[in-house]
Amino acid sequence: MRVFSCLEGAGDYLVLEALLRTAAPELPSQSSVYPVADRFERHTRDLLGIAYTDAPDTRRWLRHQAWDEGAFPLRHDYPVAGRPPEPTPADGAYPFRKVAGSGVYEIPVGPVHAGIIEPGHFRFSAVGEEILSLEEHLGYVHKGVEKLAVGRDPVALARLAGRVSGDTTVGHAWAACMAMERAAGCEVPARANELRALLCERERVANHLGDIGAICNDVGFSFAHYQCARLRECWQRRNALLFGHRLLMDCIVPGGICRDIQQAAIAGLLSEYATLRAELTSLFDLLQDIPALQDRLLTTGWLSPEDARELGCTGYVGKASGHAFDVRANHPYPPYDRFDIAIPVLEGCDVMARMQLRMREIEASLKWMEHLLGDLSDGPVAGAWPGDVASVQGMGFVDGWRGEIMVYLRFDGNGRVARYFPCDPSWHHWPALERLIEGNIVPDFPVCNKSVNGSYSGTDL
Amino acid sequence: MLRILNKTIRLGVLTEARPGSDNAELERLGIAVKRRVTRRFSGSLAIRAVDAGSCNACELEIHALNNPYHDIERFGVHFVASPRHADVLLVTGPVSRHMQTALIRTFEAMPAPRFVIAAGTCACTGGEFGVSYASCGAVGNVLPVDVEIPGCPPAPIHLLQGILALLRA
Numbered sequence: 001m002r003v004f005s006c007l008e009g010a011g012d013y014l015v016l017e018a019l020l021r022t023a024a025p026e027l028p029s030q031s032s033v034y035p036v037a038d039r040f041e042r043h044t045r046d047l048l049g050i051a052y053t054d055a056p057d058t059r060r061w062l063r064h065q066a067w068d069e070g071a072f073p074l075r076h077d078y079p080v081a082g083r084p085p086e087p088t089p090a091d092g093a094y095p096f097r098k099v100a101g102s103g104v105y106e107i108p109v110g111p112v113h114a115g116i117i118e119p120g121h122f123r124f125s126a127v128g129e130e131i132l133s134l135e136e137h138l139g140y141v142h143k144g145v146e147k148l149a150v151g152r153d154p155v156a157l158a159r160l161a162g163r164v165s166g167d168t169t170v171g172h173a174w175a176a177c178m179a180m181e182r183a184a185g186c187e188v189p190a191r192a193n194e195l196r197a198l199l200c201e202r203e204r205v206a207n208h209l210g211d212i213g214a215i216c217n218d219v220g221f222s223f224a225h226y227q228c229a230r231l232r233e234c235w236q237r238r239n240a241l242l243f244g245h246r247l248l249m250d251c252i253v254p255g256g257i258c259r260d261i262q263q264a265a266i267a268g269l270l271s272e273y274a275t276l277r278a279e280l281t282s283l284f285d286l287l288q289d290i291p292a293l294q295d296r297l298l299t300t301g302w303l304s305p306e307d308a309r310e311l312g313c314t315g316y317v318g319k320a321s322g323h324a325f326d327v328r329a330n331h332p333y334p335p336y337d338r339f340d341i342a343i344p345v346l347e348g349c350d351v352m353a354r355m356q357l358r359m360r361e362i363e364a365s366l367k368w369m370e371h372l373l374g375d376l377s378d379g380p381v382a383g384a385w386p387g388d389v390a391s392v393q394g395m396g397f398v399d400g401w402r403g404e405i406m407v408y409l410r411f412d413g414n415g416r417v418a419r420y421f422p423c424d425p426s427w428h429h430w431p432a433l434e435r436l437i438e439g440n441i442v443p444d445f446p447v448c449n450k451s452v453n454g455s456y457s458g459t460d461l
Numbered sequence: 462m463l464r465i466l467n468k469t470i471r472l473g474v475l476t477e478a479r480p481g482s483d484n485a486e487l488e489r490l491g492i493a494v495k496r497r498v499t500r501r502f503s504g505s506l507a508i509r510a511v512d513a514g515s516c517n518a519c520e521l522e523i524h525a526l527n528n529p530y531h532d533i534e535r536f537g538v539h540f541v542a543s544p545r546h547a548d549v550l551l552v553t554g555p556v557s558r559h560m561q562t563a564l565i566r567t568f569e570a571m572p573a574p575r576f577v578i579a580a581g582t583c584a585c586t587g588g589e590f591g592v593s594y595a596s597c598g599a600v601g602n603v604l605p606v607d608v609e610i611p612g613c614p615p616a617p618i619h620l621l622q623g624i625l626a627l628l629r630a
Binding site: 065066073082088089090112114115118141142143145147148165167210223226227229232247286 | 464465468469472475510511512513514515516517518519520521522523524525527528529530531540542543554555557558559560561562563564565566567588589590591592593594595596597603613614616
């Protein structure tokens with residue numbers, strides 16, 4: 001069994017490989033050095049049976065009650081159908097950490113939450129209103145993405161990647177295609193890369209708009225919610241008009257994209273940007289001038305720069321805590337390598353900073369898309385897929401709207417996918433939520449959670 | 462405050478007309494169900510949404526039902542936090558094995574008469590994920606489903622048509 005781990009430093013990536021005996025795979029745990037490695041280790045132990053020596057946390061993570069302790073679904077000899085009990089019982093006996101002390105009580109929340117939101121379990125330990133600790137228990141939307149990837153052809157893998165986390169369909173499809181293209185030596189035309197970036201920035205703007213409104217709504221300021229939802233809806237309708245899908249699903253395919261834009265559409269896009277910018281200038285100005293919002297968002301959900309760095313937080317979570325990492329600037333890929341990208345960074349570390357960071361990122365994306373459209377290459381939007389792809393592997397790195405998306409992919413001897421692992425930035429953001437919530441009041445959890453907005457589906461896989 | 466009022470008044474009402482009722486579409490959704498709902502719920506429908514394993518794209522489009530353009534509440538349709546208050550269970554995603562019992566319990570907590578809408582291709586057929594060690598596939602494999610709204614994800618207008626189908630006589 002070959003195990004890879006990927007480390008990042010100053011924009012360079014280092015991949016380490018270890019060869020283990022399949023009969024009894026064992027590795028020393030890295031969680032005491034890299035705390036964020038904890039869930040990756042437990043994930044691979046539950047799915048592949050790798051034992052980690054000296055692991056600080058030996059509890060199961062992804063495994064609930066659908067398969068037994070000695071079964072490892074991601075191994076090749078485990079059938080896709082498995083042998084799940086019918087019905088699969090609830091995972092009621094997960095051993096949560098106990099917080100003891102006078103007046104400490106627990107609040108169990110989930111997996112079914114009150115709103116229209118993904119499922120997961122949160123266990124709060126609180127005294128009065130104050131949260132002493134939060135422990136997450138995720139894995140509820142595990143649907144076997146890594147197992148289902150095995151045996152797929154590139155087109156079908158791209159479709160699956162587009163559904164790892166629906167809100168990041170462009171980012172994940174792009175990263176998966178990049179990994180496949182690098183593995184196969186497939187040349188992607190310049191215009192295709194430029195339009196991929198355009199789609200990716202559109203996804204960023206749409207999600208940031210939605211989140212800014214939702215953050216304000218979580219502290220009772222519905223005006224912002226309706227304004228942002230309105231702008232997001234217009235934005236999504238333009239997506240449907242130009243690219244055939246409101247969320248841009250399945251637009252990115254191996255080798256390029258599936259749909260070109262016409263010259264006439266460019267003028268429409270540019271005027272859309274100008275309109276949105278004018279709207280947002282006054283709206284953002286207003287939002288940052290409301291004392292009630294400042295009262296609720298400033299100092300709330302404070303994530304220290306040290307924690308953000310230690311957990312490897314990227315995207316708005318890392319950047320709002322002073323961590324200026326962005327794949328587009330630090331490890332640039334086409335077309336971002338042609339431009340200087342200004343990456344907004346804030347030092348506020350709180351919910352307000354994460355909201356303001358999104359505002360800055362929307363402005364930056366609009367400016368960047370204008371540059372891109374002003375200098376769009378001619379030519380085809382899809383390259384030919386090489387015929388002889390066998391036993392090769394590749395990685396893809398994309399800065400999605402949440403942050404760094406990293407994909408590992410290997411093809412078998414027949415050009416079919418043998419292994420696929422998409423690493424969503426939420427792997428780093430969920431542990432950050434546990435840290436930043438400490439000391440906050442229970443009613444502020446929704447707004448803190450929204451300011452981070454981790455993907456459940458993207459990490460449960 | 463004046464700036465907020467100014468913005469609100471200048472924008473005016475954006476809400477769009479209700480979608481046209483395509484007879485074939487209504488037929489497909491089941492006229493019998495609609496008659497029962499209209500009679501028993503007096504045109505007001507409380508929905509409990511449960512993500513049973515979706516990729517979250519369906520949730521984005523369900524959220525869009527509440528935006529100013531669609532404003533689903535004008536039809537008497539509202540989303541509630543507790544299954545005890547709900548007439549309809551709106552389920553997205555293939556049902557993951559890990560969510561199977563939670564989904565069944567949510568359904569059982571609802572007072573009768575109760576209805577289940579499977580929203581999105583995964584909920585209707587299992588979609589990209591199907592049946593596996595980790596997934597039960599379609600919602601219909603776990604609960605009795607009254608209305609199916611396909612789409613990956615279904616656009617708000619299609620969700621609206623599907624939900625309104627339960628209300629129309």
